Amino acid sequence: MVEQSESESRKLLSRLQAVMAEAAAGQERLDRITHLIADSMGTEVCSIYLLRDADTLELCATQGLAAEAVHVTRMRIGEGLVGRVARQARPINTPNAPAERGFRYMPETGEEAYSSFLGVPIQRLGERLGVLVVQSKEARKFSGDEVYALEVVAMVIAEMTELGAFIGEGAAMSARHQQQVLLRGSVAQEGAAMGHVWLHEPRVVVTKPVSDDPETEAQRLRDAIAQLRLDVDELLTRAPTADAEQREVLEAYRMFARSRGWMRRMEEDIQRGLSAEAAVEKEQSTARARMETLPDAYLRERLHDLDDLSNRLLRLLTGQGTDTGAELPPDPILVARNIGPAELLDYGRRLKGVVLEEGSVGSHAAIVARALAIPLVIHAKRITTEALNGDPILVDGDEGIVHLRPEETVAQAFRDKLAMQAEAQERYASIRDKPAESLCGTVVSLQMNAGLMADLPSLPSSGAEGVGLFRTELQFLTRNKVPRRGELAALYARVIDAAQGKRVVFRTLDIGSDKVLPYMKPTEEPNPALGWRAIRVGLDKPGVMRMQLQALIRAANGGPLSVMFPFIAQLEEFTAARDHLMREMEREATLGHTLPEKLEIGAMLETPSLAFAPRQFFEMADFISIGGNDLKQFFFAADRENERVRKRYDTLNVSFLTFLEQIVHRCSDTGTPLSFCGEDAGRPLEAICFAAMGLRTLSMRPASIGPVKSILRRVDLREARSVINEARAEGAQSVRPAVMEWLRRQ
Structure with missing residues (x-):
């Protein structure tokens, strides 16, 4: 039967x-x-x-x-x-x-x-x-x-x-991968880009789903499975130093690759008439359908392992994959389900933009995309199944929208937008060397954020007066092991040299939460953003922090050095971190190394609690930088990774602006230099309001400096302050509408 x-x-x-x-x-x-x-x-x-x-x-x-x-x-x-x-x-x-x-x-x-x-x-x-x-x-x-x-x-x-078998006049289906597709995702890095799709993992197209020769197909499957098992064994051999958790994942790979049930089901599919690759894909589809219904995160992850193995097996059977000889287009937009920071850095500045199905605004990929100043849209569902290599694609990172294979009218409108942006860039370049001085004579210092050596060429071209934040964790996130002190010292020295005398503020390692080092065993926490991260990790496990501080002192080579500690929540943490740095200064002096001629020790104010710290904290800190991204999420109790709540709360909310004003007053009382660092600092409307509230230093991505400087030079901050005060007095929830209306009248 x-x-x-x-x-x-x-x-x-x-x-x-x-x-x-x-x-x-x-x-x-x-x-x-x-x-x-x-x-x-x-x-x-x-x-x-x-x-x-x-x-x-x-x-x-x-x-x-x-x-x-x-x-x-x-x-x-x-x-x-x-x-x-x-x-x-x-x-x-x-x-x-x-x-x-x-x-x-x-x-x-x-x-x-x-x-x-x-x-x-x-x-x-x-x-x-x-x-x-x-x-x-x-x-x-x-x-x-x-x-x-x-x-x-x-x-x-x-x-x-x-394969487009149902195309034609009166067709029930239009040709797949020939239609225009509009995808709505989430903004992870602003900007706009126009180019052609480059799939990080090219999808495999099964061109022959049916076979007349089951024995030949079964042998093809067995040969491919044998090669797959060798590849997985080699993966395990190459990672002898992997920790227990990493080895567990690799062993799960090996277990699936040797699964008799998986092999038996595919062989049965072949006996019933499918080709080898169609049999693999049938089982893969079944696994994907099960993934969506599983409540257990661990089991879902294991099915992801099987999904990945199926992709590897399909590439072996079809010869399709990253080694097909396809060349990166001159204007590549990277499309992937997800991607790690090291892989993204491998592409570097060749990319015009990135679109991910998964990801998060605080992910490693988002951090690198910001460092590379390329637009990034995340949560673009179905992009990897809809897109093919070489497809024309438009990425609107400002709105979180992706146009795949756009109609000419859409493409022309997008080209017009890019042309307007290019024209604006020319205008910004003309004021690059001029101060950000408002009509009322207030001067605002505009600094840039960085995290890679590749960022530093933007320092003179952007018109930034210095680096208000250099993120040091990227050098840790993109490696498979802890970098050596000598490597870090050499890197930091190159950063200081590239700044050509302009101030660079080095933020010590900010890991934990969503930034887990590849070689650091992740800790399961119910709420990682409020958990063991940044300075808390540094104080509990001081070895890496001491090594990093030594590298920074040596990199200064007798010049000035500015060090900032992240995620300080109370005076005691800042005092302890500062003591660590001063002990390393004494140790370096004992070893006969040259000390910085000037040392500044600051803190990031990212928790509301620090705004109410004792006066001693403000007197002790040489400078304070408001970490706007984290401070806003804690102030509103709205997780910035949660799309359902993060956009509900406006940066220009009266409560938040009043809170910032209190911080400005406390720093003013003690003469402590204060800056605002974060994405909001680079938005012209927000920058006007921050400056009107008394903030005199703003740090942002390099591409934002031109637009912010341009608008600050065209407004009177005293008038802006009056508009803000009037909106507050009238009981407005946000000052945004009032300030926008005032700007329209200017």
Whole structure:
């Protein structure tokens, strides 16, 4: 019986392949497929429903239902049995469809009282495309082999969709990867870029889903699996020093690569008529569908391992992958599910922009993208399945929008936007060497943020007066082991030299929370942003901090040195960190090393508690920098990684501005230099308000200095302060509308 069903399965796939090979328009092909399936399975009805948009299914072809219902009958995901199949991504097989929960009768289809119903999802690698349905009047439950056969046919339909088999006049489906796609994500790094897609992991396209020779395909699979196992073993051999957790992940890889169940299922798929790569992809799709339903994060991660192994296996079978000889386009926009900081740095400034399916605003990739000053959009769902290498793409990092294969009108509007930005850059260049002095004579010092040597060439070209924040953690995040003191000293010395006498503020290692070192065992914390991070790690595990402080002292080589400690929450932490630095100064002097001629020790004010620290803190600190990103999330109790809440709270909220004003007053009382560091400092409207509230130093990404300087030179900060005070007096929640209206009148 099994041999017969397998033979029938192969026979059905062969007939399907023959239909696909015939010259026909897309709609005609779909119609022939429904006739073929109904005939092969002995059912009165076979229907294909396809997704018209993310929420709507449309009847696109049928044998047995009314022909006039095609492209007319629609239903929402979850509606009726067909909608349930689409939502659950699992088959529904019932001998009594009308008695099933959610059954929907569709009179417009001429539907009779069909008892039996079998619906399977049409999907590819977890991406829903539609539903394939067979129905019969006879009350029977379809056998496991029949269910399997229909699933295989559904998969082949999905693959043929990928290859554009249903294109043509009156086609039920437009060609995949030829349509314009608009994707909405989240802003992780502002800016705009126009270019062509470069997939970090090129997707594998299965060009031959059906095979006539199971033995040859089975041998191809066995050969590829053997190579995969060798590759995984080599991974383990190359990582003998990996910690227990890393080895656990690699061992899980090896376990999956040697899974007999995985191999058996793929071999059965081949015996039923699939090619080796189609069999791999079928099991991969099943795993992806399970991933979405698993509540257990650990199990989801293990299925991700299987997903990754499947991709490796597909590349081995098809020869498709990163070594295909494809060349990076001259204007590459990197597209990936996610990416690590080291991999992103490997691409460097060649990239025009980055689009990720996952990621977060505080992720390593986001930190590097900011350092490279390239637009980054995250949470762009489906981008890796929608995009192909070389596709034209527009990235609007200001709005978090991605246009893939845009129409010419959209592309022209985007080109106009880029031209306006280029024109503005010329205007900013003309004032590069002029001070950021307002009409009322107030001078604001504009500094730049940096984290890589590659940032330093931007210092003279941007017009920045110095580096208000040099993030030292990037050198730790992009390596597989702790960098040596000598390496760090040499790097910091090059940074100081590149600054050409301008002040550089080095922030000590800010790790923990979302910035976990590859060689540091992550700690499970219910709320990492409020957990063991930054100075807390440094004080509890002082070895690395001492080494970094020594490297900074040596890098100064007798010149001035400014060191800033991150995430200080109370006076005691600042005192302890300062004592560490002073002890290293004494130690370096004992060793006969040259000490900095001037040492400044500051703190980042990122927690509301520090704003209320004893006066002694403000007197002891040589300077204070407000870390706007963290301070705002703690002030509003709104996680900046959480899209549902982070945009609810405005930086120009009256409460937050009043809080900043209190910090300005406390620093003014003790004569402590104060700056504001963060993304908001680089936004012109916010910069005006900060300066009007008394902040005289702002630190931002280099590209923001021109726009901020330009607007500060054209406004009277006393008038801006009056507008802010008036809005507060009137009970406004945010001063943004009032300040924007005032600017429009200028």
